[in-house]
Amino acid sequence: MDHSAVFTALDKVCEENICVLSGPSESPYGTVTKRLVACMRKIRQHGRALEPVVASFTAVYHHYDFDAQTPANGYRTLVKVLQSCLVHIIHKGRYIASNCRGAFFRAEHNAAEMEAYCSALCQLRALLHLAQRLIHDNAHGHLYSPQDADLSDRFVQEYSSMHKACFYGRCLGFQFSPALRPFLQTIVISMVSYGETYGRQQSGIGTAALSLLTSGKYVINPELRGAEFERITQNLDLHFWKSFWNVTESDILSGFTRIASNPVQVNLTLTVPPESLRLPLASDPRLSTSVSPPVAHWGPGPVHMRLISYDLRDGQDSEELLGFSPGDVAPIASPRLPWLQKKPPSPWLLIHFHGGGFVAQTSRSHENYLRNWSKELSVPVLSVDYSLSPEAPFPRALEECFYAYCWALKHCHLLGSTAERVCLAGDSAGGNLCITVSMKALTAGIRVPDGIMAAYPATLLTTDASPSRLLTLIDPLLPLGVLSRCINAYAGSDFQTIQPSERRGSLSALGRDTALLLSDLTQGASNWIQSLLDPTRTAPRQGTDHRRASAGAATAGTADILHYPDGFEPLRSECHAYVLPTSYPVIRNPFVSPLLAPTGLLKGLPPVHLVASALDALLDDSVMFAKKLRAMGQAVTLTVVDDLPHGFLSLAQVCKETQFACDICVSRIRMVFQPDAAGASPQT
Incomplete structure (x- = not known):
């Protein structure tokens, strides 16, 4: 128009x-x-x-x-x-x-x-x-200037004080596809209701179910919903976000995912012990090099993965592979049926790193599209459940993903593949890991993957200002306050050298929450009825770090706020955000922010296929990284879809627009597996 x-x-x-x-x-x-x-x-x-x-x-x-x-x-x-x-x-x-x-x-x-x-x-x-x-x-x-720290600081100061609630109330999701708006409204109402009950219980399905009973006032009062969402996104700590995002890991929600997605013959969780591997050198396969297991922060430890395969293939039911699977898991439901015939190994292998801001989720919450990919591409998918921040900051996740990649190359015969062509795929934080794992393969001198498909990847883990990053002021799925918390967690700003006692901290509370749920239902129902009768009633605001909120208000109040023309002034918030600066030196490490990597670390990367959204706050990350690779002569494609938010892969079944975007990702992966059949070579 x-x-x-x-x-x-x-x-x-x-x-x-x-x-x-x-x-x-x-x-x-x-x-x-x-x-x-x-x-x-x-x-x-x-x-x-x-x-x-x-x-x-x-x-x-x-x-x-x-x-x-x-x-x-x-x-x-x-x-x-x-x-x-x-x-x-x-x-x-x-x-x-x-x-x-x-x-x-x-x-x-x-x-x-x-x-x-x-x-x-x-x-x-x-x-x-x-x-x-x-x-x-x-x-x-x-699109950004990493040398201009003053401009980025002023952007953060503006974000901290500007009013945002209007974007989360009546105007919620106006910029996205109309088919997504009811879904976004559901997410936001769930989040503010969850925030109201947060602190009463640690995490999990119990809090989520109770939240549904206390959400009435947020349905009928959009202004209250917007104000509460602004408070939550600005001042609740990282543990709240980990807890909320990990609700998708619950048995109930993951069960719905399995029903809605394609059934698969193999869904096997693997735990690989920390043993040194020997792989041939890419320059001379007669020579080999040693790959150490992940050791950062607490020493050698196992790496967890999930193997998904639509078809049962040779090697996937072997005793050797099943030896890596926990004894309490029944991962292969039907291969023992007499009429089921195994297929030969696939020449392809897809290795996946999930998103979640480096702090949340596992392969389990990404199964919906991984199952579909396995069927559409007829390929086994190995998804890596790397350790999460802040308990496991950089470089632990990168070390685990690189080790998993090397283990998959060496043991591809167990995964139902000959690994003639290997593709790395990931979204958001996972897209970052696809790129950095390939960089580590280059520096180690081993085989690099044959291609990368990175959906809306984070290639610059800073709060440096760029035009698309300004969208964090209005984005319900990726506000700047949340983005900065994830970045700082991955950088290790709040890290203590303690090995996590449990593999997935978010799941440990589910059983406890379920037990507590029944005792809370009566109170929850009462709160829900009262909230409908009195929409202005709000619960005590638990989980807010008041010290940080006060500090943020003071900082915003005394900062050198930008001046606007002609007497214009944006609306200011009564609830100021506290945004930690992403000033830790590790953020500039090229294996954290590949956009800052020198030419020597990027030269030799395989073809990179980037799929981004025009309405994503990380759009400029993809645009600038694609331009950098093209300027170096590296093979790269960039596809930008319209009207979708960050994280659209997990929304593939919500509407036809998200499914279309997911289909583009599949087509880019197919270009890696079948470069001659793609019809055109990647742009260079």
């Missing part, structure tokens, strides 16, 4: 509403009408100020694209998000102008809706101003 046409339509609908609502006939809604008129005037003012700003972006943002066939970068995304907001306002404004005199017009509801979008428009105007500063201060064609 033409941007000038959108602004023209916005100005027209504002004028129409002001005339209708301020007409000579007396309105039956009194003060509500005055609120609407004042709101439309503010929207008109914002629109007129924003039109030349958008025009300045549209004149230059093509310089920041990967190529002409991939029109995507953070500047384009900010304009796209603004346009989505304006279109919502135009549609709502036309409805108000046409129906405001009707007997069934919900004046209070429509006024609240328009005021929420007016607040969102105000904050988006502030983001575009910050983006203008980035264009001015960064080098031509560069």
Whole structure:
């Protein structure tokens, strides 16, 4: 849609509403009408100020694209998000102008809706101003400037004090595909309800189930929902996020996943002991090198993996492989049936590293798409359950993933593969590990994988400002406060040298929570009924680090806040965020942030296929990494899908748009396995 046409339509609908609502006939809604008129005037003012700003972006943002066939970068995304907001306002404004005199017009509801979008428009105007500063201060064609720490610090300061609740209430998910909005609303309501009960129990399905009974007020009061979500995303600690994200690991939710995804013949958990491996050198297979087991922080330890295969293949039911599986697991349900025939080993092997911000989840919560991949590609999938931060910060996860890769190469015959072609695949943090494991293979002199498929990877683990990172102000799935906590956890900012006593800390509480659930149901039902009767009632805010919140408020209050033009000022939050700076030297390590890697560490990487979303806060990570690889002459492709959030692989079955994006990932993996059948070589 033409941007000038959108602004023209916005100005027209504002004028129409002001005339209708301020007409000579007396309105039956009194003060509500005055609120609407004042709101439309503010929207008109914002629109007129924003039109030349958008025009300045549209004149230059093509310089920041990967190529002409991939029109995507953070500047384009900010304009796209603004346009989505304006279109919502135009549609709502036309409805108000046409129906405001009707007997069934919900004046209070429509006024609240328009005021929420007016607040969102105000904050988006502030983001575009910050983006203008980035264009001015960064080098031509560069989406971020790691040398300009002052600009990044000011961005964090702005984030800490700016109002965000409007994006999590009535305006929630307006920028994404309409089919995703009910799902996002469910996630946000679940999160704020979970945050209300957080602290009463450690984690797990008990808290999650109780939260469902206390969520009524957040359904009927979007403003309360937005305010609570802003508080949670800004000031609850990392343990809350680990606990909430790991609810997907519960038997109930993972059972639903198995029902909705393809059944597989093999679903086997493996525990590989920490033993040295010998692998041939890539330069001369007659020579070999030793690969040590992971040792960082607490010494040698086992590596956990999951083997998924749609078909049973030779080697997958061998006694040698089953010896790596815990005795209490029944991973191969049907291979012992007499009519089931084993297939020969696949020439391909897919090794997967899951996402979760380096702090949460396992292969279990990613099974839904891994099962489908195994069927669609007819390939065994080995997913690595690496140790999580903050208990296991860098480089433990990288060491475990690299060891798992080497073990898979040496023992591919047990996995149902000859490993003629090997692809690494991962999303978010897992995408980062795909790249860094390949870098370690290069430095070790062993075989590198034949290709990488990284979905929305994190390639720069800092809070350096970039236009797409500005989206962390409005993103319900990846707010800056949460992103910085994950980064600092992986960097080891809060690490104590204690070996985790349990492999997956999130699962240990599930049995205990289930036992506690029955005793809480009565109280939960009572709270739910009361919340419906009194939507303004809120529970004690547990889990907030008040010391950090106060420190954040003080920092934001005394900081050198950016100045805005023409007397404009964004809305400020009463609940200031505390964002830890990502200033630890390890963050700049190229094996943490591969975007910062020198040419020598990236030269020789296999073809890299990046799949990103235009509305993801990490979009610029993919764009800049793809540009860097192309400038070095490395084979790389970048595909950017529209209207989807970060983490879309886990949402593959939610709507057709996410399924389409997942299909693109499958096609990129197939390009690694069948390069001659792909139809075209990767862009270089």
